[in-house]
Amino acid sequence: MRDTTPVVLGIDLGTTGVKVVAVDVGRGVVGTESAEHPTRHPGADGHEQDPDRWWSATCAASRRLLRRLADEGRPVVPAAVGLAGQMHSLLLLDGSTRPVRPAMTWADRRVGAATARLARSPRFEAVTGNAPVDAFTAPKLAWLAEHEPDALARARHLVLAKDWLGLRLTGELATDPTDALGTLLWDPAGARWDEELFGLCGADARLGVSVLASAAVRGRVTRAAAAETGIPEGTPVVTGAGDVSAAAMGGGARLGGGLCLNVGTAAQVMGAAPDLRPGLGFVFGSADGAGFVRMASVYAAGASVRAFERDELDGGAIGPAAAGAPAGARGLSYLPYMFGIVVPRKDDTVRGGFVGSAPEHTPAERAGAVLEGVAFACADVVEAVAEQTGARGTLTVVGGVASSPRFRAALAATVGLRVRHVPAAGSPLAAAMLAGTGSGLLAGPEELLALVPGEWVDPGPEAGEYRGARARFRGRVEEMLAAAARDGR
Numbered sequence: 001m002r003d004t005t006p007v008v009l010g011i012d013l014g015t016t017g018v019k020v021v022a023v024d025v026g027r028g029v030v031g032t033e034s035a036e037h038p039t040r041h042p043g044a045d046g047h048e049q050d051p052d053r054w055w056s057a058t059c060a061a062s063r064r065l066l067r068r069l070a071d072e073g074r075p076v077v078p079a080a081v082g083l084a085g086q087m088h089s090l091l092l093l094d095g096s097t098r099p100v101r102p103a104m105t106w107a108d109r110r111v112g113a114a115t116a117r118l119a120r121s122p123r124f125e126a127v128t129g130n131a132p133v134d135a136f137t138a139p140k141l142a143w144l145a146e147h148e149p150d151a152l153a154r155a156r157h158l159v160l161a162k163d164w165l166g167l168r169l170t171g172e173l174a175t176d177p178t179d180a181l182g183t184l185l186w187d188p189a190g191a192r193w194d195e196e197l198f199g200l201c202g203a204d205a206r207l208g209v210s211v212l213a214s215a216a217v218r219g220r221v222t223r224a225a226a227a228e229t230g231i232p233e234g235t236p237v238v239t240g241a242g243d244v245s246a247a248a249m250g251g252g253a254r255l256g257g258g259l260c261l262n263v264g265t266a267a268q269v270m271g272a273a274p275d276l277r278p279g280l281g282f283v284f285g286s287a288d289g290a291g292f293v294r295m296a297s298v299y300a301a302g303a304s305v306r307a308f309e310r311d312e313l314d315g316g317a318i319g320p321a322a323a324g325a326p327a328g329a330r331g332l333s334y335l336p337y338m339f340g341i342v343v344p345r346k347d348d349t350v351r352g353g354f355v356g357s358a359p360e361h362t363p364a365e366r367a368g369a370v371l372e373g374v375a376f377a378c379a380d381v382v383e384a385v386a387e388q389t390g391a392r393g394t395l396t397v398v399g400g401v402a403s404s405p406r407f408r409a410a411l412a413a414t415v416g417l418r419v420r421h422v423p424a425a426g427s428p429l430a431a432a433m434l435a436g437t438g439s440g441l442l443a444g445p446e447e448l449l450a451l452v453p454g455e456w457v458d459p460g461p462e463a464g465e466y467r468g469a470r471a472r473f474r475g476r477v478e479e480m481l482a483a484a485a486r487d488g489r
Contacts, residue, residue: 007076009431009435010084010432011081012431014086017034018057018058018061019032020032020062025441035060035061047108048103049103051161062229081235081237084246084434085179086106087160088137088160089103089104090104092154092155103164104140106266115132118142119131127197141185158185166240169231169237170220176239176242178246188276212239214239214287215434215438216238220234220235241434246287246430250428258396263301269385276292280387280388281343282295298377302400308366319404322367327469328469332355332358335473373473376410376470376473376474395415410466412457
């Protein structure tokens with residue numbers, strides 16, 4: 001006879017796929033599963049996704065995970081579900097709660113003119129702590145108001161990525177304060193959607209849905225959703241959080257004065273902040289409802305890795321391809337700025353790539369340069385956020401790119417904090433933490449963090465070579481920014 005084990009599920013809807021994690025609140029992670037979803041690129045800078053594909057990927061990953069655990073003799077009965085997801089994606093729903101068009105993700109860069117117009121208003125920064133940049137939701141809403149007014153006219157609700165999953169699971173509309181603040185349309189001091197900010201975008205604040213605490217139960221799994229996902233009907237679903245705030249919680253950034261680096265499609269560095277005071281990078285809500293999270297990004301971290309794997313490795317893995325390449329890639333640098341740069345200065349117009357390339361550079365050195373370039377860009381952002389927040393503790397590293405030993409070694413050799421790799425941490429774990437807290441199974445999220453294993457990263461004997469390569473990298477970044485300024489971009 002097989003015993004069933006009560007667990008909580010964390011569902012994290014990322015830019016390229018969804019991950020579902022099953023967590024026993026007394027033993028830690030018992031299983032994970034993932035599924036990819038596609039992106040379409042209308043025009044040169046468009047980046048859109050079909051919300052129904054988000055849902056089908058979630059259903060597939062959930063069913064596979066629950067079935068696999070049962071087949072292994074470890075059947076689980078989910079006690080609660082928590083959500084996390086890519087931030088800033090604009091999803092408009094009609095009166096029947098169906099999408100009026102595909103979702104525009106944070107990576108959509110068609111909105112530059114709208115961003116520039118909104119940035120002339122001081123109200124965004126005064127209310128939200130953030131000036132508009134292309135990644136946020138507000139510029140996308142303003143772009144739609146100008147370019148697709150018929151779609152905006154049909155819209156009745158504005159939701160974010162994880163909120164679509166919550167709607168499909170429970171039939172109820174809601175978001176949370178972290179995703180609400182990430183739209184640049186929410187006033188956290190007044191706890192309301194801001195009519196003037198919506199108006200600046202050419203839209204009505206009535207599009208905003210109910211905002212519930214990240215750990216609040218937003219509804220229960222419906223019969224239809226149970227049939228599609230394998231999660232029992234009636235299971236409570238917690239509102240959840242945007243992936244930046246979730247990763248900060250799941251990486252322990254609010255504990256012990258440390259920072260968390262989440263290296264997915266984009267890389268985000270997060271640390272605790274007491275208020276909305278503007279500064280380098282951005283400020284978001286905290287998933288635990290206490291204070292805020294200071295964050296700065298490398299927009300194209302994992303995106304650079306995936307592009308290299310697609311274009312130069314025919315879909316192969318970058319890690320083995322870089323094996324044998326010397327640290328520093330013999331002077332070759334890769335600047336991972338496919339979607340612009342935040343640190344050392346914000347500029348959404350610049351584009352990076354390989355610098356210093358020569359015929360004698362091998363494919364392995366090109367692969368190594370990509371991993372090092374992503375690590376050095378992350379190190380720049382880590383140091384900037386540490387200065388802003390006063391963090392002096394551990395840097396917890398999570399996310400897919402962090403599975404590369406070369407990435408971890410280059411980072412540990414060049415950043416001024418001790419580096420700890422915790423593969424199971426991050427936003428999927430935070431979604432499970434919120435499920436456990438909201439359902440009353442956990443007193444607080446730190447209970448699960450103590451169960452997650454990790455390892456300290458030793459920079460190894462090539463630390464000096466990595467430090468030299470980073471100095472070269474930083475010089476080339478400054479040259480790139482100077483050239484962009486000269487060209488008037």
